[in-house]
Amino acid sequence: MNKIYTSTRNKNIKCSPKEAILKGIAEDGGLYVYDGLDQLQLPLADMMNMSYTQMAETVLSLLLPDFSEEEVKQCVQDAYENRFDSKDITPLHVVNDTPILELFHGPTCAFKDVGLRMLPQLMSKAITSLNQQDVMILTATSGDTGKAALEGFKDVKHTAITVFYPNDGVSNIQRLQMVTTTGANTKVCAIHGNFDDAQTNVKKIFQNQELKNHLAKHNIVLSSANSINIGRLIPQVVYYIFAYKEMVQQKQIAFGEEINFCVPTGNYGNVLAGYYAKCMGLPVKRFLVASNENNVLCDFLKDGIYDCRRPFYKTISPSMDILISSNLERLLYYKSGKDDGYIQKLMNELEIKGSYKVSEEIKKSIQDDFYGGYCTDEECKETIRKVYMEKGYVLDPHTAVGYKVMEEYHKQDDTPCVLLSTASPYKFTTAVMEAIFNETYTNDFDCMDALAKKTNTNVPKSLSMLKEANILHHDVIHKENMIEYVENGVKEMFHD
Numbered sequence: 001m002n003k004i005y006t007s008t009r010n011k012n013i014k015c016s017p018k019e020a021i022l023k024g025i026a027e028d029g030g031l032y033v034y035d036g037l038d039q040l041q042l043p044l045a046d047m048m049n050m051s052y053t054q055m056a057e058t059v060l061s062l063l064l065p066d067f068s069e070e071e072v073k074q075c076v077q078d079a080y081e082n083r084f085d086s087k088d089i090t091p092l093h094v095v096n097d098t099p100i101l102e103l104f105h106g107p108t109c110a111f112k113d114v115g116l117r118m119l120p121q122l123m124s125k126a127i128t129s130l131n132q133q134d135v136m137i138l139t140a141t142s143g144d145t146g147k148a149a150l151e152g153f154k155d156v157k158h159t160a161i162t163v164f165y166p167n168d169g170v171s172n173i174q175r176l177q178m179v180t181t182t183g184a185n186t187k188v189c190a191i192h193g194n195f196d197d198a199q200t201n202v203k204k205i206f207q208n209q210e211l212k213n214h215l216a217k218h219n220i221v222l223s224s225a226n227s228i229n230i231g232r233l234i235p236q237v238v239y240y241i242f243a244y245k246e247m248v249q250q251k252q253i254a255f256g257e258e259i260n261f262c263v264p265t266g267n268y269g270n271v272l273a274g275y276y277a278k279c280m281g282l283p284v285k286r287f288l289v290a291s292n293e294n295n296v297l298c299d300f301l302k303d304g305i306y307d308c309r310r311p312f313y314k315t316i317s318p319s320m321d322i323l324i325s326s327n328l329e330r331l332l333y334y335k336s337g338k339d340d341g342y343i344q345k346l347m348n349e350l351e352i353k354g355s356y357k358v359s360e361e362i363k364k365s366i367q368d369d370f371y372g373g374y375c376t377d378e379e380c381k382e383t384i385r386k387v388y389m390e391k392g393y394v395l396d397p398h399t400a401v402g403y404k405v406m407e408e409y410h411k412q413d414d415t416p417c418v419l420l421s422t423a424s425p426y427k428f429t430t431a432v433m434e435a436i437f438n439e440t441y442t443n444d445f446d447c448m449d450a451l452a453k454k455t456n457t458n459v460p461k462s463l464s465m466l467k468e469a470n471i472l473h474h475d476v477i478h479k480e481n482m483i484e485y486v487e488n489g490v491k492e493m494f495h496d
Contacts, residue, residue, distance in 0.1 A: 004065070005032040005230065008333040009344040017064040018126035021119075021231035022135060024224030025206045029347070031330050032230045034063060035338060042281045048245050048255060052089040053080055055245075056118075056238045062280070063234050067125060075121035079235075083107060083117055085460075090114065090239040092246035092418070096391045099252060099418045100399075101243045108177060109424035109460050110319075111236075111270065112148035118235040119225055120152040120159070127158050133219035134494055137161040138205060138486060139226055140198035142266060143170040143319040144423060146188070147177035149225035154183035160493035161225065162187040162486060164198040167476055170318055172444050173427050173463060180469035187489045188473035191482065194312055195266075196324045199226070201482045208483060220494060227269025228326050236273035241282055243418045253416050260417040262288040262406040264398040266322035268297065270420065272330055275369065279334070284369075285415050290405035291374040292317045297325055301372030304363030307355035316377050316431040317397040319423070324350075335362050373405035380404065381435035388436050394455050396425040396432065426451065426463050 003014035009030030015023065020032040040062050047055055056076045060067065067075070080089055086105040093100050106113025127135060137159060139149050146163040153161040163178060167190035170178075178188045191198050205211065206222055215221065227233045240261065247253045261284060263271040271287050278284040291298045293313040300306045308323040315321055329343060336342045336358075349356040358366075375383070383400040387393055395403060399421040406419055425432045429447040433439050437454060441447035445467045448459045477485055 004036060005034055007031070007340070008033055008329050009340055009347060011035075011338075011340045017066050017230075018129055021122050021229065022126045022130065022132060022221060022223055024222070024229040025203065027207070029203060029207055030340075030343070031228055031326070033330055033333055034230075037276065037279050037334070040280045042241065042277070044241075044281055045255070047241055048248055050245070052238065052242050053077070055241055056080070056235065059238050059241070060234065063237070064122070064231075067122070071125050075118060075125060078121045079117040084113070088242070090242060092243055092250070094250060094252065095393045098391070099243075099247060099416070100393070100421050101239060101418050102421045103239065104421065104424040106148070107151050107462055108144065108147045109427055109463060110144035110148060111420070111422040112144045113151075114239060115227070115232040115235045116145070116148035116152040116225060119229065119232045120156045122231045123159065123223070124156060132221060133158060135159045135221055135223050136215070136486070136490055136494070137223055137225050138202050139163045139224060140195060140202045141165045141170075141178075142195040142322055143174040145226060147174065147181070150178060150181040150183070150186050150188065153225065154181065154186055156185070160185040160187075160489070162189065162489050164189050164191050164202065164482060166190070166194045166198060167192055169194050169314060169321060171428055171430075173429070173466065174318070176466045176469070176471075179471050179473040180466060182472065185493050187475075187493070189475040189477055189485055191477055191479045193479045195322050196308070196312070197479045199324065199326065201479050202226075205483050205486055211483065211487065215490065218494070220490060226326070227267055227272075233269055233273055233327070234276075236270060237276045237280075240274045240277040240284075244282060247416065247418065256283060258283045258285040258415060260284070260286050260288060260409075260413070260415045262290060262402045262409070262417055262419045264290045264317070264320060264402040264420065264422050265297070266291070266294070266320035266325065268325040268327035268331070270422070271370075272327045275331060278369070286413070287370050288402075288405055288409050288417070289370055289372045290402040291372065292320045292380070292401050293374065293376055294321055294323055295374035296323050297328070298372035298374040300328075301367065301370050304360070304366075305355065305357045306350065308350070309354040316380060316428065317401050319398055320401065331366070332358065332362070335365050371409055373408055375401040375404040381431070384432055384435035388455070394425045394432060394436075394451070394457060395421070396423045397428050398422045424460055424463070426459055
């Protein structure tokens with residue numbers, strides 16, 4: 001198979017799709033991209049009559065051409081069949097004229113399930129095809145990726161997974177989801193620091209040649225379950241196409257008409273998947289990028305300057321508490337005309353100075369496709385309350401950030417817009433109950449029960465079961481000790 005994936009920072013680093021999925025991140029710290037993305041064309045008219053799983057097969061076959069038709073079908077079936085509580089996987093609901101794409105119907109009640117049910121299937125096929133013995137998955141999480149990755153890779157043969165999360169930077173329910181995870185091949189560890197500390201150090205571990213050489217002697221490679229792994233990002237392309245089909249079928253738009261998407265995002269992976277769909281022919285006018293008070297993306301989209309040297313805020317939408325948005329690198333690669341040298345320069349500046357500025361031409365090109373807005377905690381609470389009171393719909397604090405940004409943008413553009421709902425409100429019930437009913441609870445499960453009763457909605461079973469689950473992972477370390485933790489984890493889980 002042609003080595004069609006290259007590093008954003010050096011086009012001479014090339015690999016096949018299966019190799020890219022196994023490696024996760026390129027040797028030079030760059031992210032793998034498909035240079036021919038803009039030459040691919042979705043069979044859009046045909047896709048308007050496809051089920052979600054048929055769409056997934058179509059997208060995977062286009063972007064991962066070294067997977068056989070049989071492999072793709074098996075991956076899709078194993079990832080999604082009887083794993084989501086909706087046959088549509090990501091159902092679209094029109095709530096009082098507001099189209100909301102619900103991405104939280106998977107086993108961990110967050111949008112990460114869509115990619116992280118698929119990635120272990122893809123990786124298993126790649127391990128077999130490439131005769132790779134074992135893979136150690138390293139993942140940094142701001143809350144949702146961790147549990148979805150643990151659930152996806154739990155007890156998968158020839159893999160082990162270690163998840164790092166900020167000790168005081170996730171909701172209690174998110175923490176409980178992770179630390180109660182079973183599986184002989186799972187490790188979960190809190191760090192003293194924030195998500196950016198965790199993510200930066202995971203990237204450094206990937207570039208530690210001494211460690212990689214040691215692991216290679218035992219036929220073990222490192223890989224990632226974050227959206228820096230192309231195998232995690234590609235499955236997310238599908239729900240943008242599915243949303244478009246649903247908009248057509250529900251007669252919200254005519255086929256061929258442009259729409260907007262509003263996406264709450266921190267690491268830029270979710271919205272980048274939408275941009276991939278647009279590059280392949282989906283009629284999207286603009287993506288509205290919604291941030292919380294850590295509004296580094298909002299500022300970048302306005303002035304073309306990415307500057308993470310700013311205060312870090314802990315907010316009620318913790319999965320977006322991020323200042324270094326890794327997937328922006330992929331967008332910059334495409335927008336710069338695939339100039340790997342330019343991307344290397346920008347990323348060096350970010351590492352050394354904590355900031356970079358793109359050219360005026362690139363800034364304008366990005367602004368053609370993306371708009372940035374942000375929302376404070378108080379505005380987020382007010383939005384949750386208002387939407388429930390006016391529409392009877394319960395938003396989680398991340399989706400509420402998106403709703404507020406979408407409302408703001410509607411003043412200048414009345415193009416139909418789909419709001420991506422990224423998590424169940426039951427993962428953040430304390431914030432939701434306080435916002436809607438001004439009630440405070442010290443116990444998350446009492447809070448869940450109260451929210452269910454007052455709003456006549458159901459607590460997801462996977463969350464209610466946490467009340468009786470045993471805490472199995474207790475580790476808390478300093479960020480400087482992450483590499484040692486990984487080395488010990490490899491010995492423990494692979495009996496090195």
